[in-house]
Amino acid sequence: MNILNSPRLRERRQGLDLFNEIIKDKSKSLLIHYSCESFITSHGNTPRVTSICIKSLSTGQTISFSIHLQAQFEGLDFKNLSDSEYDRVELSMLSEFSKYVKTHTNYKWIHWNMRDSNYGFEAINNRIRILHGEIFDIGDDRKYDFPRILGLLYTYDYEKNRPKGRLLNLAERNSFGTINALTGAEEATAFDNKEYLKLHMSTLKKVDVIESIVHATEMGHLKVNSSKKFIYGLTFAGFFALVKETPWLLVIFTIIGYLLNIIVEPIVKAAFHID
Numbered sequence: 001m002n003i004l005n006s007p008r009l010r011e012r013r014q015g016l017d018l019f020n021e022i023i024k025d026k027s028k029s030l031l032i033h034y035s036c037e038s039f040i041t042s043h044g045n046t047p048r049v050t051s052i053c054i055k056s057l058s059t060g061q062t063i064s065f066s067i068h069l070q071a072q073f074e075g076l077d078f079k080n081l082s083d084s085e086y087d088r089v090e091l092s093m094l095s096e097f098s099k100y101v102k103t104h105t106n107y108k109w110i111h112w113n114m115r116d117s118n119y120g121f122e123a124i125n126n127r128i129r130i131l132h133g134e135i136f137d138i139g140d141d142r143k144y145d146f147p148r149i150l151g152l153l154y155t156y157d158y159e160k161n162r163p164k165g166r167l168l169n170l171a172e173r174n175s176f177g178t179i180n181a182l183t184g185a186e187e188a189t190a191f192d193n194k195e196y197l198k199l200h201m202s203t204l205k206k207v208d209v210i211e212s213i214v215h216a217t218e219m220g221h222l223k224v225n226s227s228k229k230f231i232y233g234l235t236f237a238g239f240f241a242l243v244k245e246t247p248w249l250l251v252i253f254t255i256i257g258y259l260l261n262i263i264v265e266p267i268v269k270a271a272f273h274i275d
Contacts, residue, residue, distance in 0.1 A: 015152025038188035
């Protein structure tokens with residue numbers, strides 16, 4: 001049995017490996033978030049997409065695809081789109097997004113819970129299929145679900161889900177600005193009211209929040225709900241890893257080790273008559 005290992009530390013190392021893949025070459029890392037129709041009000045249909053935002057992790061430059069912009073490009077009033085107009089505008093928007101993806105398939109795509117057919121890359125592709133557009137393809141090995149990485153790093157108690165969801169709760173815990181970012185319920189209301197600009201602003205802010213969380217994680221400054229004893233585990237291996245990853249603790253224990261060596265060495269030499 002390896003006393004410097006434990007199930008919790010193996011999980012944490014897996015998270016560190018995934019995180020290091022993201023930051024190793026930031027010029028090839030993209031943050032993505034999108035907003036859509038509520039799952040509830042869509043009555044079982046694949047939710048319509050309203051806005052997609054992509055941000056470069058290296059430059060901070062953002063590119064957006066949104067209903068309100070596309071409607072204006074086509075000379076339509078985005079506040080009063082009919083169902084058929086929405087479908088046409090959405091197809092144009094998603095076609096532009098699909099073209100962008102196809103030129104960035106070798107990039108790393110960092111997202112927040114975009115992992116299934118209700119909300120995620122597959123859900124966007126399903127909307128494209130429904131609208132008879134051309135779908136995109138991103139390999140699963142190029143997708144990085146950041147909440148999962150945080151769970152591996154800090155345990156899945158890293159943040160509470162209520163009242164605003166883990167993303168906004170974590171942002172507030174770390175004093176990251178959340179102005180314009182809507183909760184899930186607020187986004188549903190905004191969609192019903194055809195407030196597509198408000199949804200677009202929310203998507204932009206949330207991709208900024210994800211960027212702030214990634215940066216704070218890289219710097220080792222992210223504040224989480226989990227305590228150190230659960231992050232590292234209640235084992236000798238966990239304590240050793242905590243000391244190794246905490247600079248001030250490492251300095252203290254290095255000094256203690258040095259002082260112990262000064263004290264113990266003469267005693268050992270005297271006991272064994274070593275010159």
